[in-house]
Amino acid sequence: MNSREAFVVEAVCSRYCSYYKPDREEDTACEGFKFFQRLSSQTPAILAALRPKQSYAFKDCYHHLLYHALCKRCDFLVDGCDFTDPNCTGDPLPCGGYIAADLLLEHSIMHENQLAETLISEQGYIALRDDCVLRHLESPYLYDITNDELYELDQQGFEFLTACNGSRQLAEFPFNKEFLETCLKEGLLVIGPRKDLRHFKLRPSPIPSLRYLELQLTSRCNLKCGHCYLGEPTKRDLPLAAVLSVLEEFEQMQGLRVLFSGGEPLMYAELRALNAVLPRYGVRKVLLTNGTMISRKNHADWCLFDEIQFSLDGLQKGHERIRGAGTFDTVVDGMDAVREKGIPISIATMVHRHNLEEFETLAKWVGDQEVLEWSIDVPCIAGRLLENLDFLPTPEEAAPFLRYATGGSYHGADEPFACGYHLCTVTPEGAVLKCGFFDKPLGSLKDGLETSWKRIRPVSLSNLECASCSHLLDCKGGCRFRAEGLLGKDPVMCALYGVMENT
Numbered sequence: 001m002n003s004r005e006a007f008v009v010e011a012v013c014s015r016y017c018s019y020y021k022p023d024r025e026e027d028t029a030c031e032g033f034k035f036f037q038r039l040s041s042q043t044p045a046i047l048a049a050l051r052p053k054q055s056y057a058f059k060d061c062y063h064h065l066l067y068h069a070l071c072k073r074c075d076f077l078v079d080g081c082d083f084t085d086p087n088c089t090g091d092p093l094p095c096g097g098y099i100a101a102d103l104l105l106e107h108s109i110m111h112e113n114q115l116a117e118t119l120i121s122e123q124g125y126i127a128l129r130d131d132c133v134l135r136h137l138e139s140p141y142l143y144d145i146t147n148d149e150l151y152e153l154d155q156q157g158f159e160f161l162t163a164c165n166g167s168r169q170l171a172e173f174p175f176n177k178e179f180l181e182t183c184l185k186e187g188l189l190v191i192g193p194r195k196d197l198r199h200f201k202l203r204p205s206p207i208p209s210l211r212y213l214e215l216q217l218t219s220r221c222n223l224k225c226g227h228c229y230l231g232e233p234t235k236r237d238l239p240l241a242a243v244l245s246v247l248e249e250f251e252q253m254q255g256l257r258v259l260f261s262g263g264e265p266l267m268y269a270e271l272r273a274l275n276a277v278l279p280r281y282g283v284r285k286v287l288l289t290n291g292t293m294i295s296r297k298n299h300a301d302w303c304l305f306d307e308i309q310f311s312l313d314g315l316q317k318g319h320e321r322i323r324g325a326g327t328f329d330t331v332v333d334g335m336d337a338v339r340e341k342g343i344p345i346s347i348a349t350m351v352h353r354h355n356l357e358e359f360e361t362l363a364k365w366v367g368d369q370e371v372l373e374w375s376i377d378v379p380c381i382a383g384r385l386l387e388n389l390d391f392l393p394t395p396e397e398a399a400p401f402l403r404y405a406t407g408g409s410y411h412g413a414d415e416p417f418a419c420g421y422h423l424c425t426v427t428p429e430g431a432v433l434k435c436g437f438f439d440k441p442l443g444s445l446k447d448g449l450e451t452s453w454k455r456i457r458p459v460s461l462s463n464l465e466c467a468s469c470s471h472l473l474d475c476k477g478g479c480r481f482r483a484e485g486l487l488g489k490d491p492v493m494c495a496l497y498g499v500m501e502n503t
């Protein structure tokens with residue numbers, strides 16, 4: 001042992017390490033020890049500042065930073081270190097090097113950048129995780145695409161994350177230790193080798209921001225559901241060039257999530273070509289399908305989506321009554337195929353007259369399916385439902401089942417506006433609509449998505465006939481299409497909240 005090693009053993013191991021044995025010679029040193037060896041050659045005075053252990057309570061406030069910097073590089077990680085071994089019971093302490101490094105951070109004995117440089121030298125490039133993007137919406141945000149989480153940021157955090165483009169080392173710029181620790185804990189930032197420079201497509205979004213885009217790729221469909229609001233299909237596909245251009249514009253507008261729908265999107269003639277370029281777009285891609293065309297054989301058509309939502313309107317009897325004979329088993333097979341590929345699934349269900357009796361059993365069945373979301377709605381009177389009004393339950397019959405819905409995330413739920421505040425739909429004809437139900441277009445793709453979106457007139461909650469309803473902040477007036485007039489009450493939501501007519 002040379003004199004520097006002896007100094008580290010005395011200042012760190014003997015004082016801080018619960019595994020230290022005075023006479024033991026180790027063949028391999030842990031990363032905590034190696035860190036203090038490096039530090040003692042660079043800045044010996046800092047070691048002298050280490051206080052006696054008794055005066056310092058180890059809080060592990062920098063767990064994620066130290067785990068990245070020390071443990072991930074340590075020869076004892078998991079196999080040999082109780083602290084990082086998930087099978088180790090009790091509350092094992094880390095090595096003395098880890099504890100002493102925590103002390104330096106906790107008491108700001110060493111400048112953060114200098115610490116980062118010593119801890120994480122050539123491997124210390126810091127980058128936002130590939131599936132996270134920054135967004136300049138009404139305020140700055142980080143969007144985790146895979147987990148569909150939106151984090152609001154202050155300006156300082158936003159600027160720090162903008163600089164985390166994979167080409168800069170942590171030690172190169174000032175950072176807030178607590179903020180960095182939170183980002184590492186949530187897995188939003190990664191520290192490692194240099195990466196390709198990442199360009200964030202940042203500019204202020206329009207206000208209100210357009211966060212969700214329903215893109216109807218085609219109006220063609222292989223089914224003829226009795227409640228289909230689209231009615232008879234026009235057999236149109238949105239040209240691939242228009243799809244790519246609207247995706248690019250949506251991303252530039254700081255959009256978050258694209259819902260690829262139809263018709264049945266698997267009937268889109270250029271689906272293969274679309275899949276080939278999907279990874280280019282930094283948005284969450286959700287496929288909305290009737291599920292009958294998804295199979296293991298055509299996985300190349302759907303395996304790049306972040307989530308696949310299946311329409312399922314009951315168990316076999318209820319589902320097939322409205323969607324056609326033989327459709328239930330194909331949907332269930334499709335769900336299995338998607339699950340095998342590790343893609344999260346969700347289910348969308350319409351309450352109708354022929355699934356009321358089986359809804360309880362359906363709820364148990366869905367509960368066993370491990371779905372991200374079960375969205376439940378009541379059909380709106382439009383399209384083919386106009387010829388099949390006997391499918392429609394009364395609001396009082398349908399409303400109790402809306403409470404079975406689970407999961408789902410809508411970012412911006414606190415804003416005082418009615419439905420669709422951050423949403424629009426593009427049809428296969430290229431029309432831009434407030435949502436799929438409103439047929440008076442805001443504009444067309446020829447005008448541009450942003451130009452069309454800026455024509456939207458958000459419906460303020462204070463203007464609704466519901467303005468005095470005690471449930472307004474939860475209900476938000478329900479669905480504006482189903483409501484009696486654009487500013488009226490939604491009878492299904494009134495039934496759900498027990499609001500009587502004329503109140």
Ligand code: SF4
Pocket residue numbers: 030031032070071074075076077078081082083084093094095096097098
């Ligand atoms: S706590 Fe364990 S894994 Fe981490 S540096 Fe110390 S010995 Fe290595």
Ligand code: SF4
Pocket residue numbers: 221222223224225227228229230262263264290
């Ligand atoms: S509801 Fe969906 S699956 Fe059924 S006919 Fe309409 S577009 Fe096709």
Ligand code: SF4
Pocket residue numbers: 419420423434435436437478479480481482
């Ligand atoms: S009108 Fe109905 S369908 Fe359209 S966005 Fe509002 S809730 Fe959704």
Ligand code: SF4
Pocket residue numbers: 465466469470471472475476477478489490491493494497499
């Ligand atoms: S419960 Fe009825 S009245 Fe109340 S906010 Fe909802 S739709 Fe309006």
